[in-house]
Amino acid sequence: MEIAAQIGDEVTSGLAYIGELAALGWRAAYFTFVGPFRGRPIRFRSAISQAMQVGVGALPILSLITFFIGLILALQSAYELRKFGALNYVAGAVALSMTRELGPLITAILVIGRSGSAFAAEIGTMRVTEEIDALETMAIDPVDFLVTPKFLAMIVMLPCLTIWANAMGILGGALFGVSAANFTWGRYLQASLDALYLRDITTGLIKSVMFGITITAVGCYEGLATGAGPEEVGRSTTRAVVISIFLVVMVDLVFTALFFFLGNG
């Protein structure tokens, strides 16, 4: 009975947490999409600076990781496909896996590590040093000032990064195809494109936008909820990373199931 009560408490607090995230995400979306029509211009300078950090800064490491993931995928699928003499299908398998699932997911996890944690640490430090309080006493909404530029940067840059990750993954697969499966670069690319439908790419991109919203909401929420003392910043950052990874996987599951049942899966 006690266990049931404990599970009930956990579920309730989990739902309350998701509610808080949704409220924060909603406010950031309001300031981004509705604010400009109500005399609150978008903070482009700040958003571009965030986009550079979130997007451009992540390109080298993302390229490297997704290239290797593509190569690994090709090797793993070739292991099974060659039993059936179907090495030609390696290109399609890699392209589909990258665009539908691994491209968005790997990108999101990398961005959590680089930017979600940075959001929590930056805002958490500002909370500890009373900078958030200073914003409030100056009649400046911290969500508008701090969260909205990050939100905008994230929903623009995560799909861009995902497209780049997809391309690098396919390139990684192509390296295997050309060196070990008698493909030419052109034929591998053609085989990859033939295997893909537009919906494979769009579903991945839709997921990446949702991941971006999730990562921003968790990172900023944990930063804003930081308690007193510098050690709390570390705690918030760790929580932001762990919760973001968990929620990104949950969002992935929900949207994959949704696309499946809507006939896009």
Add this chain to the structure above:
Amino acid sequence: MEKLSGEKNGADTKAADVLISVRNLHVRYAQREILHGINLEAHSGETVVILGGSGSGKSTLLRTMVGLEKPSGGEIWIAGKNLAVISAPDLKEIRKKMGMSFQGGALFGSMTVGENVALPLREHTKLEESTIEIMVRLKLEHVGLLGYESYMPSQLSGGMKKRAAVARALAMDPAILFFDEPSAGLDPIIAAGIDNLILQLKKAFHMTIIVVTHELASAFLIADRMILIDKGYVVAAGTPENMRDCTQPRVRQFLDRVAEPEVAGEMDYLQMLTEGTSNTEGTVEDKRGA
């Protein structure tokens, strides 16, 4: 609360020049009540110092007065609005008339000093950038930091950070200025400089200034009126002269910097450590010596 001679009667709260009126304020964190029915008034152009030891609730009172904490009971009237029940847009408007200097400065580390001071102007006015630059220089000149516009906060000393924070608080020409521990962590010379700055601001701009501090020298220098808070209660209020002459035991203990008598003896201290209890936790009523 002991009302010292010279203190105005509570019925005067509706007087026209009362800019801030705190009435029966209660603040609670979770189950613990921090402030137990605080009353405070500040008249236009007056400097009120809130004195108190660590953990007395003075900073909580200040945070509640600027709307950073929600009271669990009572009223906070500022410029005709009750912050206890105020709407978000009204609070925003009231806050534009306030300036707050935080204990550590709370300057934005990613912005230069000039950008820090310009921030409220850029957010709340439609002034030309050239006008904002002039205003930033003026505000920095007021606090003796002209020429430091392009410095990052990390390049400033503790005293300079506090001055820059005051310049930012002055940006919107507020009617009320709040200071949280303005001299904390500063050497006596720099702290005296901050005291002089507060006096200059009062003289030059006729501002209502609320200062939270535990620095007695500073408090007696800048205050028109002062209140002493202990464990969430106002134990005394009056002019600095009234406070100096006050014979109430708790006030005397604070002003004369006398340690808690119960732990002054070695045996009591040892008993407190071994039994995990303290005789110092007498009721506030006892301490107030009422």
